[in-house]
Amino acid sequence: MLRFALFGAGRIGRMHADNLVKHPKAALAWVYDVVEASAGEVAKRHGAERASSVGEALADPAVDAVLIASSTDTHVDLIQAAVEAGKAVLCEKPIDLDIGRVDACWAAIRDRNPRVMLGFNRRFDPSFKAVRDACQAGEIGAVRQVQITSRDPEVPSVAYMKAAGGLLRDMTIHDFDLARYLLGEEPVRVACFAQALIAQEVRDLDDHDTAMVLLETAGGRQACITNYRRAVYGYDQRIEIVGETGMLKAENRRPTTVERWTKDRTEAKDPILHFFIERYQEAYNAEIGAFVEAVEAGAPMPVTFEDGRRALLLANAAYESLRTGAAVTVEE
Amino acid sequence: MLRFALFGAGRIGRMHADNLVKHPKAALAWVYDVVEASAGEVAKRHGAERASSVGEALADPAVDAVLIASSTDTHVDLIQAAVEAGKAVLCEKPIDLDIGRVDACWAAIRDRNPRVMLGFNRRFDPSFKAVRDACQAGEIGAVRQVQITSRDPEVPSVAYMKAAGGLLRDMTIHDFDLARYLLGEEPVRVACFAQALIAQEVRDLDDHDTAMVLLETAGGRQACITNYRRAVYGYDQRIEIVGETGMLKAENRRPTTVERWTKDRTEAKDPILHFFIERYQEAYNAEIGAFVEAVEAGAPMPVTFEDGRRALLLANAAYESLRTGAAVTVEE
C-alpha cells in the first residue's frame, strides 16, 4: 500500500485524489493546499489529514509518495523537497516554465536517486498506448510520419492563461511529449506557425490559440502537431502514424455508440467527450497505477524528469522558431 | 457486338437504354413501346429505330437480344415471342405476378434452349457481389444467418401499386432473390408479418408498406428481410451475413465521403443515395455486361428463369403465411 501526500487541491488535484483512492494499492494520507478550505474539503472527503504545511506532510515517515498538482511555479521546489525527504514523486506537467529552473532542480536532486515521474497522462490513454505498442512491436515497420491533432473545446480563462506560460508550454507540451513517445527517435528540429485568431484576450496576452508545429528527428522522421483552442465539436484528440508497412490511427471517443439518421444527415454521432477529465479518465487512472507499480517494484519511472525537460526544450525551440521565423535546432 | 431490341421505354427502359449504349459490345437497334412518343424519343436519342410493333423488331435477323422493360403483365408473352424468334432475353423482374402463367411460359419455351436472364440487379452490386464471392470462397465458413435491410425512400404512386402485385411481389421479391443468392441453400420455410402503417392509400389497396419475413433452409440457415416504404433518410440497402468464422456486411452508399462535425453532432454524413437508379447504377451496368458476356460466350445465364420463378414462389409463400398466420413450406 502506497501512502500519498497530495499537494494542490484544485480541479486537477481533486481529480487525482478521486482516482487515487480507488486504486487498491494506494491511499491518501495528507492533503495540502495554500487555500486551507480546499485542502480540508478534499482531505475530509477521502478520510485524509489536512496538512498545515508541506513540511508537515513530508515529515510523516508513513508517507511514501507525493502527488504534485499545485500551480506550476511551485513544482520544482516541491519536487526538490519531496526527493530530499525520500519520497517518490508524481508531478503534473510541466516541471516549470523556465528551463534554467528545471536544470537547477535536476542538479539539486540527481545524486539522490530521485524517483520522479512526470504526469504526461496521454501516454496512458488505452488507444494511444495501443498504437505505440503496435509500433514498438514492429507492426508498421519503421515510423515515418506522425500527425497529432489536439484541439481544446474552449479558450481558457485569462487568469489561467496568465500563469500557463503560453500555448506552446501549456497545451502543446502534451503533444511534444506524445510526439517523442510515438516517433521512436528524438526530434532535433522544430518549425512553428502560431496565431491568435479566436479571442481578443489571447491577443492582449500576446498568447496564441491556433498553432501548427513541425518536428523532425535526426533520422528524418516527421511529426506535425495541430492545435486550436475553440473546437466547437469537442476536445479533439487524435493521432495517426504512417510507417513502412501500414498506418495506425487512434480516433476520438464518445459517451455512446448512438447514430442518428435523418432526412439531412446520416450516421451522425454524439459530440465527442468534452474535455480532458472525461476524455482521459482511463488514462489518469492508468497513470496512477503505473506510478504505484513502478514505485513498489523499484522499477524505472514510466515517464521521467528528463521527459519533462525534453518537452519543455521542444516548446522553447518552437517559441524560438516563432521569434526568428526559422526552423530551430533543439538545444541539448 | 450484340444488337438489342428494347421493349418498354418508361423510366426503367430509358435507364437500360442509356447503360446499354455505353457498353462497348452492345448496340441498341430497335425500341418499342405502346406509347409511340416514348419509343420514338428513346430511339432518336440513341440512333435506333422505333418499332411499330414487337413483331417488327423480332423479325429483324440482325437483332440478337431483347431487353424487356415493359409492364409486368406483358413479360411472359414477350419472353415467349422473343425465345421463339431465337433471341436472347434480358427481362426485368418479376416474370409475372401469377405462378401459373410463369409455369406456362416455361412449358412453352423450355424445349427451345431458351437464353433468358432475369434482371435481379442487386446480384451485380459490387458490394453485395463481393460479400457473396467471399462466402463462396469460404471466408466465413458455412453461412448461418443472413439479414437483409431493404427500405424504400417513399411509398409509390397508387397507379404503380395497383399494377405491382403487392409489396411482397414487387419490392420484397428483390430481397427473396438476394436471400437465395446469399444463403447458399434453398429456403424451404417462410413466415411473414406485414402491415400498412404509413399511408391510407396503401390500406385502401389492401397492400402493405411495412414487413418482416423469416426464411429457413433445409439445412437450418436463416434469413430475415426487413422492408419499409418511407425511410426518410434514403434508400436503405444493406446486407449482413454471419458464418462459422466471421461476419460480412455491405453498407449503404453515399455520393461523397464528407463528414460534418458541429456542436451537436459529429461525423455526420451525407444522405445515402436516393433510390435504385442512383444506388444500383454500377449494378445495372454490370448486369448488362454479364448478359452480353454470357450470350457471346454461350455460357449459362448468371440469373435464370428459374431464379425468377423461385423468388415468386417465396413471395407467394409469404402471402400464404400472412393469410394463415403460419410458417409456410415453399411449394416446389
Next chain:
Amino acid sequence: MLRFALFGAGRIGRMHADNLVKHPKAALAWVYDVVEASAGEVAKRHGAERASSVGEALADPAVDAVLIASSTDTHVDLIQAAVEAGKAVLCEKPIDLDIGRVDACWAAIRDRNPRVMLGFNRRFDPSFKAVRDACQAGEIGAVRQVQITSRDPEVPSVAYMKAAGGLLRDMTIHDFDLARYLLGEEPVRVACFAQALIAQEVRDLDDHDTAMVLLETAGGRQACITNYRRAVYGYDQRIEIVGETGMLKAENRRPTTVERWTKDRTEAKDPILHFFIERYQEAYNAEIGAFVEAVEAGAPMPVTFEDGRRALLLANAAYESLRTGAAVTVEE
C-alpha cells in the same frame, strides 16, 4: 445508505458485489451462498458478513434490500421471503422458467406492496437508453420497426444450458425485454425459427443456438430479434429503430478507438468487447444506481416484476410458435 444482503456469490453475484460497494449510497452487509466458501470469500473481500442461512440475513432489521443472484430455480422463493421480510428486491432475470410459479409468486406478494426490480441490465446501457430516450422524446416520430442483433461469443457449458431453460428463456429473454422497452407498445404476436447448428451438445439437449424471432404489437409495430451463440468476432449487441422521421442505431463497443490500415484491409478496428461483464459494465452500475435511487425515493421500480413476467410470456409464445409452426398470440 442502503444496506444489502446478497444471495448468490457465483460469477454474476461477485460482479454485483463489486459494483454495489462502489456505489456511494450502497453497502454490502451479508452474503449467502449454498457454497459457503464462495459466500465467505465475497463477504471477506468487501467487509461483509457471511450468512449461514437466508433467514439470518433477512432477520437483520438493518438490511434494506436483497440482491438475488442465485440459481434461477431459487428466485421465486427468495423474492417471496424477502418481500415478506419487508426488504426491497433486485432480482436477476429470469424470475423463473415456469409461468405458473411466476404467477403464484406474484399472488403471494402482491398485497404486500412489493418493491421488486428485475435485473434487465440492457435497459441501463447508456447507448440503448439514449436511443430509447430519443424515441420517447419523439425524435423519430412513431416507432415502426425494431431490429435487435444479439449474439454470444460462445456456446455456454452443458451444465449451464441444462439449468437455463433453453435459448429463448435464457438469452432471448433479454431481447424480449429490450423489444418491449423499445417498441413502445406491447407485442401481441410472435413467430420464431430456431435451430441447433453450432454444436452437438446443443442438439443433445434439444436446445437451440441460432434463432430469429418476429414480434408484432397491436398497433402493427414490428421487431426482429436475431440470436446466435458463436459469434467469433465477439459479443454482438446492436439495436436499430426506424420511425416516421428517422432511424436510431446503437452499435457495438470496443476497448480502444485504434484503426489499422494495411495493404489488405483498411480502418480495421479492435475486436468488440468480449462478453456481458465487459460490455455491460456501465449498465450494471447504472442498474444498481437506479435501484438504490428508486428505493430511497419510494419511487416506482424502473423494471418491474410484471416486466419479468412479460418477457417470459414472450419466450413461452416463441416456444409455442416453434412447436406449432404458427405465429402465436401472446396470452395475457
Next chain:
Amino acid sequence: MLRFALFGAGRIGRMHADNLVKHPKAALAWVYDVVEASAGEVAKRHGAERASSVGEALADPAVDAVLIASSTDTHVDLIQAAVEAGKAVLCEKPIDLDIGRVDACWAAIRDRNPRVMLGFNRRFDPSFKAVRDACQAGEIGAVRQVQITSRDPEVPSVAYMKAAGGLLRDMTIHDFDLARYLLGEEPVRVACFAQALIAQEVRDLDDHDTAMVLLETAGGRQACITNYRRAVYGYDQRIEIVGETGMLKAENRRPTTVERWTKDRTEAKDPILHFFIERYQEAYNAEIGAFVEAVEAGAPMPVTFEDGRRALLLANAAYESLRTGAAVTVEE
C-alpha cells in the same frame, strides 16, 4: 459541340481522351504525340485524326479547344501556340517547372484574351468540392486550419522523377492548389521539411519522398500538407477544415462498402482506391465538363493560368525553405 485536339497520348492523355468522348458536348478531332504510334492508336480508338504536327491540328478551324497532356517541358510552347491560334486550352499541371518561363508565357498571351484552364483535377472531386462549397456557404464560419493528407501508393520510376521537377513541384503542387482552394485566402508564408526516407533512387536524384509543409495566410489561417510516396494501404487523399463553428472532412474512397468482422479485426474495409485514375475518375470527368461549359458560355475559367502560377510559387517557396531552413515569404 466542342471539338478538341489532344496533344500528348501517354497515360494521362489516353485517360482524358476516354473521358472527353463520353461528354455529350465534346468530340475528339485530332491527336498528336511525338510517338506517332501512340497518337495513332488513340486517334483510331475514338475515330479522330492523327496529326503529323501540332500545327496541323491548330490550323483546323473546326478545332475549338486543345487539351495539353504532353510532357511538362512542352506546356508553355503549346499553350502559347494554341492561344495564338485562337483555341481554348485545358492544360495538365504544372504549367512549367520554371517560374521565369511561366511568366514569359503569360506575357506572350495575356493580351490575346487567353482562354486557359489548368488541370487541377482535385478541385472537381465531388467530396472536396462539397467541402469547399460548404465553407463558401458559411457552414463553419471563418476557416482557421486546413489539413491535407496526400500520399501516393508507390515511388514513381526514376525516369518519371527525373522529368518531374522534384516532389514539391510534381506531387505537392496539387496540394498547394488545394490549400489555396480551401483556405479562402492567399498563403503568404511557407515552411517545409522534406526527406528521402523510402528509396535509394530518390536520394540519388536529390529528390524527396516524405514531406510536411506549413502554409500561413496574411489573415493567419494555417494549412498543413503531409506527403509520402509509399503508403502501402493505398492512395491516401483526405482533407479536413476547422472553422469557427465546425469541422468538415472528406475521407478516402473505396470500391465497395464491404466490412469484414473476424476473430482479430472488426469492421475491416477494402483497400482504398489505388491511384489517381481510379480515385479521381469523377473529378476528371467533372473537370472536362467544367471546361466545356466555361468555354461554351464564355464564362471565366474555373481554374486559371494564375492558379497554376501561384501553385508553382508556393512550391518554389517550399524549396527555398528547405534550402535556408527558414519560413519563406511567398514572392508576388
